[in-house]
Amino acid sequence: MSYVIRRLRAFPLVLIGVSIIVFIAIRLVPGDSITAMLGTEAGLLTPQQRDSLAVYFGIDQPWPVQYWRWFTGLFSGDLGISVTYGKPVLSVILERFPLTLELALLAMLIALSIGVPAGVFAATRNERPADLGVRIAAMIGQSTPSFVVGLVIIYILSAGFGVLPTMGAFTPFWQDPLQNLGQMILPAITLGCAFASSVTRVTRSAMLDVLSDDYVRTARSKGASERSVIWRHALPNALVPVVTLSGIEFGYLLGGAVIVEQIYALPGLGRMVLEAILQRDYALVQGAVLFIALNFMIVNLLVDLAYAALDPRIRLEGR
Amino acid sequence: MAPEMKPILSVRDLHVSFGPAASAKEVVHGVSFDLGVGEVLAIVGESGSGKSVTALSTNRLIDYAGGRITSGTIELLRADGSVLDVTCAGRQELTGIRGAEIGVIFQEPMTSLNPVLTIGAQIEESFRLHRGLTGAQARDAAREALERVRIPDAERRLKATPNELSGGMLQRVMIAMALACNPRLLIADEPTTALDVTVQAQIMALLAELRRETGMSMIFISHDIGLVAGIADRVIVMQDGRVVEQGDLGDILDKPQHPYTQHLLHAVPHFSSGVAARTDGARMAAPLPRPTLEVDDLVVRYPLKGGWFSKPVGAVHAVDGVGFDLLPGETLAIVGESGSGKSTTARAVLGLVAPTRGAFAVEAQAARPGQSRLPVQMVFQNPYASLNPRLSVEQILAEPVIATGASPDKAVRDRMAALLKRVGLPEDSLARYPHQFSGGQRQRLCIARALMLNPSVVVLDEAVSALDVSVQARVLELLVDLQHEYGLAYLFISHDMAVVERIAHRVAVMYAGQIVEIGDAKSVLSDPQHPYTKKLIEAVPTIDRRKQHFELDTRQVPSLVRPVGYEPPAATWMQYGADHKVRADA
Numbered sequence: 027m028s029y030v031i032r033r034l035r036a037f038p039l040v041l042i043g044v045s046i047i048v049f050i051a052i053r054l055v056p057g058d059s060i061t062a063m064l065g066t067e068a069g070l071l072t073p074q075q076r077d078s079l080a081v082y083f084g085i086d087q088p089w090p091v092q093y094w095r096w097f098t099g100l101f102s103g104d105l106g107i108s109v110t111y112g113k114p115v116l117s118v119i120l121e122r123f124p125l126t127l128e129l130a131l132l133a134m135l136i137a138l139s140i141g142v143p144a145g146v147f148a149a150t151r152n153e154r155p156a157d158l159g160v161r162i163a164a165m166i167g168q169s170t171p172s173f174v175v176g177l178v179i180i181y182i183l184s185a186g187f188g189v190l191p192t193m194g195a196f197t198p199f200w201q202d203p204l205q206n207l208g209q210m211i212l213p214a215i216t217l218g219c220a221f222a223s224s225v226t227r228v229t230r231s232a233m234l235d236v237l238s239d240d241y242v243r244t245a246r247s248k249g250a251s252e253r254s255v256i257w258r259h260a261l262p263n264a265l266v267p268v269v270t271l272s273g274i275e276f277g278y279l280l281g282g283a284v285i286v287e288q289i290y291a292l293p294g295l296g297r298m299v300l301e302a303i304l305q306r307d308y309a310l311v312q313g314a315v316l317f318i319a320l321n322f323m324i325v326n327l328l329v330d331l332a333y334a335a336l337d338p339r340i341r342l343e344g345r
Numbered sequence: 346m347a348p349e350m351k352p353i354l355s356v357r358d359l360h361v362s363f364g365p366a367a368s369a370k371e372v373v374h375g376v377s378f379d380l381g382v383g384e385v386l387a388i389v390g391e392s393g394s395g396k397s398v399t400a401l402s403t404n405r406l407i408d409y410a411g412g413r414i415t416s417g418t419i420e421l422l423r424a425d426g427s428v429l430d431v432t433c434a435g436r437q438e439l440t441g442i443r444g445a446e447i448g449v450i451f452q453e454p455m456t457s458l459n460p461v462l463t464i465g466a467q468i469e470e471s472f473r474l475h476r477g478l479t480g481a482q483a484r485d486a487a488r489e490a491l492e493r494v495r496i497p498d499a500e501r502r503l504k505a506t507p508n509e510l511s512g513g514m515l516q517r518v519m520i521a522m523a524l525a526c527n528p529r530l531l532i533a534d535e536p537t538t539a540l541d542v543t544v545q546a547q548i549m550a551l552l553a554e555l556r557r558e559t560g561m562s563m564i565f566i567s568h569d570i571g572l573v574a575g576i577a578d579r580v581i582v583m584q585d586g587r588v589v590e591q592g593d594l595g596d597i598l599d600k601p602q603h604p605y606t607q608h609l610l611h612a613v614p615h616f617s618s619g620v621a622a623r624t625d626g627a628r629m630a631a632p633l634p635r636p637t638l639e640v641d642d643l644v645v646r647y648p649l650k651g652g653w654f655s656k657p658v659g660a661v662h663a664v665d666g667v668g669f670d671l672l673p674g675e676t677l678a679i680v681g682e683s684g685s686g687k688s689t690t691a692r693a694v695l696g697l698v699a700p701t702r703g704a705f706a707v708e709a710q711a712a713r714p715g716q717s718r719l720p721v722q723m724v725f726q727n728p729y730a731s732l733n734p735r736l737s738v739e740q741i742l743a744e745p746v747i748a749t750g751a752s753p754d755k756a757v758r759d760r761m762a763a764l765l766k767r768v769g770l771p772e773d774s775l776a777r778y779p780h781q782f783s784g785g786q787r788q789r790l791c792i793a794r795a796l797m798l799n800p801s802v803v804v805l806d807e808a809v810s811a812l813d814v815s816v817q818a819r820v821l822e823l824l825v826d827l828q829h830e831y832g833l834a835y836l837f838i839s840h841d842m843a844v845v846e847r848i849a850h851r852v853a854v855m856y857a858g859q860i861v862e863i864g865d866a867k868s869v870l871s872d873p874q875h876p877y878t879k880k881l882i883e884a885v886p887t888i889d890r891r892k893q894h895f896e897l898d899t900r901q902v903p904s905l906v907r908p909v910g911y912e913p914p915a916a917t918w919m920q921y922g923a924d925h926k927v928r929a930d931a
Contacts (some may be wrong), residue, residue, distance in 0.1 A: 240456040247406055247451075248471050248522065249444035252436075262461045337507040339460055 033327050044319045045312060049093050052303070052311050053133050059083055059109045062306040083109060085308070098313065105316075106309030110302065115313035118298070122316075125210075126295040127198055129217065129286075133209055134272060136218030140263035142261075142268065145229025147180030150233060150256060151334070160226065176289040183212075196293055213290045217283055222276050228271050232264035237270040239263070265336050273329035280325065281318040282345070351422050352379040353530055353562050354403060359417035360396050361407060371415070373398050374514070374586045380530070385556065385563040387577035387594075389570055389609065391813040393783075395586040396566050400532050402793065403564070404447040405431060405439050408603070410565075421446065424529060445475040448523030452535040454515035458507040464491075464504030464518050471525035490521040494551060511543035512683070520551065527559060534566045541682035541840060546884035549575060568814055571615050571843075572886045574598060582606045598888060613814040614821065616843040616885045619871030623825075624863070626675060626850035628924060636670035636706075637801045637834040638721075643667040643703035645689050649906065659908050663689045664700075665858040666913060671802065674828060676835040678849035680881070684905070686858040691804045691838050695723055712723035722795035726785035726807035732779040738765075738790060740777040745797045757797075762792040767830075768823060789823065797826070806838045821847050842885045846870055851924070854878045858905055859913070864925030874919070874927040 060079050064071070071079070080086040084095065098105055148160035183189050199206040230338035234240065237260055246257040282296020295314065302310040333340045359376045362369035373395040380386050388396040401407045403419055423446060431437060451457040459467060468487035472478040478486055484503065491499035507515055516536060523531060533552065537545035553576055557775060567573050572761040573580060574594065582590040582605065590603040601607045614621075633763045645664040648657045664686040671677050679687045692698045722723065722745070725731040732741060742761045743753040751757075765774050768789040770782075779787055788808065795803050805824070809817045813877040825848065827833060839845050845852060845866070852870065853863040854877065862875040918926045 240451060240453055242407065242461040243406060244449075244451060244457045244519075244522075245411060245459065245470075247404065247443055247449040249440045249442070250470065250476050251440055254470075259459050259462075263459070337461055339508045 030327070030331070033330075037323055040323060041316060041319060045097070045316055046093070047336040048312055048315045049096070052306070052308055053089060054302075055306070058085060059306040061310060062304065064108060064191040094136065096309070103245060105313035108302070108307055110305045110307045115309050118310060119295070119314055119317050122293060122295050122298050124198055125292060126280060127283050128199060128206075128210060129213055129283065129292070129294060130276055133217035133221055134276050134280055136214055137221035138268075140218070141225025142229050144226040145268075146256060146261060148226070148230045149233035149237060155231075160230070163181055164223040164226040164230075167219050168227070170220070171285075172216055172220060172283070173285050174211070175219050176286055178218060179212055180289075184198070201252060203273070209290075209292070213283075213286045213292060214325065216286050216289070217279065224271055224275065225268060228267050229264065232267045233260060236260045236264045257343055263280035266333055269271040269329055269332050269336065273325055273332075277322040277325040347721070351382075351428075353382045353422045354380040354564075355404070355418075355422075356399075357418045357420075359399065359402060359419065360415045361395070361402055361412050362415050363410075363412050366413075368724075369413070369415070371828050372412075372586050373402070376583075376586075377417075378581055378588065378591060380562055380564065382529070382703070382816040383560045383562055385565060385576055385578045387567060387573035387580045388583060389494065389567055389573060389580060390583035391568055391815065393585070394583040397534050397582050398586075399565050399583070400534060400566050401449075403431060403530075403532065404443050404874060405434070405447070406443075406449070406478050413535040421530075423683075429622070440474075444471050444523075444528065445526045446528050447530045447532060448526075448528035449532045449534065450516070450519050450536045451541050453510050454519050455507075455539065456548050457519060458515055460507055462506070464501065464505050464507065464510070467524055468518070470502075471522055478668075486525070490525050491518070493516070493524070493555070494521040496521070512540055512549060513699070516540060516544075516548055517551065520548070524555060524559070528561065530562045530564070531556075532564045532566070535568070536565075537567075537572070542842065542929040543570075543682065543880060543884040546886070549665065549886070552576065569886070570598070570609055574888045575886055580708050582609065583651070606887045610888075614818060614841075614843040614847045616846055616887050618882070619846065619867045619869070619889075621846050622870060623676070623850055624867070625829075628672065628850070628865075630725065634672055635671045638671040638836070639706040640670070640690075640694065641668045641704040641706075643690065643693055643705075645686075645693055645698055645699045646701045657909055660911075661905050661912070662858050662907050663905065664693065664913075666916065667703075667855070667858075667860055668859070669853055669863060671834045671836060673801065673831045673834055676828065676837050676849045677851045677853060678837040678839060678845040679853045679855055680839060680845055681855035682840060682881075684857075685855040686804055687838050687855045690855070691723075691806050691836060694802075694836060695721055695804055696738055717819050720798060721802045721804060722798060722800040723804040724788070724791045724795050724808040728784055728791055729810050729811075731791060732787055734779055736778075737775070737912050738779070741779070741790065742775075742794055742797055745794060749798065759795075764796055767827070770795045783816075783869040785812055785820060788812060788820055792823070792827070793819075796831070797830070800833070802834045802836060804836045804838070807840070808837070809844055810839065810841060817844065817848075824848060842870070842882065854881065859916070859928065862926070863927045865923070868922055868925040872921070872925075874921055874925075878927075 054254060060076060077086065084092060087095070093305070103116065107113070108115050108118050111118050144160050144164070148157040151157045196209060197205045242255060242260055243254050250259065270281070280295075282294050282299060284296035284300055285292040286292070287297045295318070299311065299314045301307075302314060355379050356379075359373055360371060361369045361373040362372050376395070376399050378386070388400060390396040398407055398412060402412070402414055403421070405414075407414070414432045417432065421429050421431055421442065423429055423442070429442065431439075431442075434442075460466070465484060465487050466797055468472045468490050468820065469483040470479075472483045472486045476486070487503055488499050491502055496517050501566070502510070502514075503878065507518075510518065519536075535571070536552070537548050540548065541913070549572070552563070552684055555561075563576075565573055566576060577594050579592065580594055580597040582589050582597070582603065584605050590597065590601065597606060598610070601610055604736060644662075644666060646660040646662050649661065667686070667690055669677060679690060681687045689698060693700045693703070739761065743757065746753050746757050761775060766772065770793070774782075779790070782790065793806075809820050812820060821844065824835070828835060837845070837847070839849055849866040851864060852866045853860050854869070854875065854876045854925045855861070862869060862873065862878045865892055869878065870882065873882050917929045919929050920926050
């Protein structure tokens with residue numbers, strides 16, 4: 027428990043660091059919110075109008091003052107107002123987040139339920155044709171860009187079966203689970219494909235290592251069946267690298283999957299951040315990056331806790 | 346013939362190969378033997394002799410290591426009186442005999458138990474597989490199995506995972522697991538090689554006792570004839586995949602016929618209570634030469650932190666107030682069990698760990714101006730891991746020279762060639778890589794590397810422990826010769842009393858971070874005074890003391906963790922003879 031508290035104590039420092047970097051980076055990009063919002067019509071503004079708009083958005087102040095205002099706002103839960111949406115940044119993010127979270131969870135579920143068995147299957151048939159087949163499939167899955175996978179899936183469905191993926195307004199899971207899953211399943215498969223390929227490869231190599239360990243031989247000497255040797259004795263010992271990989275991938279997915287959201291027209295975090303950058307929506311970019319960084323840190327902490335749960339040799343307290 | 350007169354195991358003309366059929370390499374060439382019911386058979390040989398392969402063929406575990414039985418029969422007399430030819434048994438039959446009829450104990454208890462499962466779960470598994478027990482029944486059976494191998498506090502140990510137990514305890518757990526379903530045959534594959542000598546004695550005593558209780562048969566695999574002398578009825582000696590001699594224990598020990606058996610019995614170091622100790626010590630000279638190395642009040646502590654703000658809560662006193670001196674041309678052996686601080690002492694002398702306190706004085710024999718390192722060099726235990734596989738021998742030997750800031754020139758190359766010749770390696774070795782050498786040759790390479798800088802002190806940390814017994818003897822000879830030639834002082838760290846007896850002039854016994862007894866090797870080994878030294882020497886298996894009963898003792902080594910600011914009481918020493926002193930325990 028004290029380990030979790032120690033880790034949590036480091037969170038604010040990291041978040042402040044991240045926020046400063048993002049704050050500066052987004053302002054180094056040429057252009058500002060007013061020009062981005064009004065497009066060519068920005069040229070029609072009189073200097074007075076422009077200045078009053080700048081005052082309204084708070085971008086007339088020097089950077090340190092802007093940062094300080096934004097930073098103090100954080101403590102009252104105020105991440106600023108999004109210029110593009112005209113709403114508080116936090117509510118914009120929280121509107122988008124459930125979709126992204128669900129997509130990431132589904133993709134991981136698919137990846138693990140395909141990747142782990144496939145990796146185990148390949149490892150137990152090391153260097154035989156079945157192993158080779160799995161490895162080639164994994165290589166293809168990993169090296170094919172997700173937009174190709176997504177387009178191929180859509181093409182097959184529409185050309186082959188005459189169905190189109192459910193588009194239109196996003197339905198949250200709690201409103202209509204079936205409708206929601208219908209919308210989410212294809213994007214999740216698209217993301218899950220590459221993810222599953224990496225999981226397969228990591229599981230396979232970890233299992234190969236573990237299968238030559240002494241305790242596997244001990245299990246066999248006790249008369250354990252091959253199935254019990256593989257699933258009960260070997261696999262739990264091979265899971266640490268799989269958890270590491272899944273944690274990293276999951277953390278990335280929580281930041282949004284821009285391409286897949288674009289292909290399937292899903293209103294997720296990834297597209298939101300992209301648009302916010304294009305629109306120079308400073309407050310939204312800052313808020314979103316901070317939110318994504320926080321997610322990443324939470325996922326990392328969970329991964330470390332998972333290590334300790336998987337392997338009693340890993341002691342968190344001393345680290 | 347009545348069924349009970351039949352041997353439990355009958356092996357005929359067994360051939361085992363490794364690798365794919367096309368390029369198979371045969372490692373066991375036609376082994377035959379019988380094992381009677383209740384009999385203990387020892388298979389003795391060095392690494393690569395095929396002793397483990399032969400034993401693990403009897404339950405076909407060898408299949409999983411890439412081996413294949415190419416011809417021959419292995420007939421196992423099953424509990425129900427039927428006979429099964431293991432070589433052509435199906436998968437079902439094999440999982441049926443493994444654990445139930447043939448139990449196995451392996452060499453490395455630390456790695457042979459599953460790190461993520463509790464001890465209880467691993468023992469219960471045997472009962473589940475062969476007895477169909479579940480839940481509370483299986484748990485009770487597991488507890489009884491632990492109690493049977495004399496593990497104190499069995500109920501609590503069931504919930505422990507392997508990392509929470511010591512090596513000796515884990516080996517008991519292994520035995521409990523192997524014997525869970527009362528197999529009629531137990532294969533013990535070097536079961537004590539990885540353990541300390543006193544723990545080894547415990548495990549051997551336990552095995553002997555369990556064998557009396559259950560009447561099981563045993564195949565005991567070992568490289569150490571002295572060890573099997575205490576337990577075996579019959580002995581098979583194997584060399585290069587063939588049985589060179591087999592017979593009753595007494596005949597093999599007293600009237601060995603085959604030259605290889607004679608070699609194993611005589612050329613290999615056996616412990617003989619100080620009789621074979623060296624007598625060419627530097628302390629015979631008067632006046633005494635100046636010591637090459639003096640260590641005074643060496644202390645190494647590792648602080649333990651805990652709580653909310655990482656406050657120090659105590660310290661592990663790995664080495665506590667160790668002092669000794671080492672004369673030129675002299676060997677001081679530091680003996681002790683794992684955790685006694687002997688390796689930490691060596692590492693502190695080398696500067697690999699920072700001492701908390703203590704003084705060193707090294708008399709530099711060949712110190713050049715500007716030389717930054719002390720002329721102390723080292724040879725480590727595992728010659729397979731201590732040579733960088735990506736460097737050629739020439740690069741490996743040049744490394745110490747480069748580390749001093751010099752560049753390898755003609756003189757250095759000449760020295761390399763001379764040293765290689767001196768340690769007995771072929772001249773063309775310079776361009777070769779470590780994997781092209783055998784274990785013994787690699788250790789010779791390590792010795793040559795240590796001598797490149799012409800050091801005055803060489804630290805040998807278990808330098809021959811990983812080598813086969815006969816290779817061990819030759820490397821020890823080389824070390825003695827080199828010592829005479831260059832006047833080297835050796836600090837020899839070992840747990841093996843037989844080896845220590847061959848090389849040491851003086852012996853220091855370490856226990857719980859402190860030297861408890863130090864002095865002339867002959868005096869310490871033949872007439873130990875400190876209770877711990879006595880216990881240590883009694884535990885060494887010897888051919889002379891075979892069949893001597895060893896009391897089971899389940900005491901644990903005391904904890905080295907001390908509270909903050911703890912200082913041990915000052916040592917008081919009792920003098921026994923000219924060069925032999927013993928710590929008087931407070």
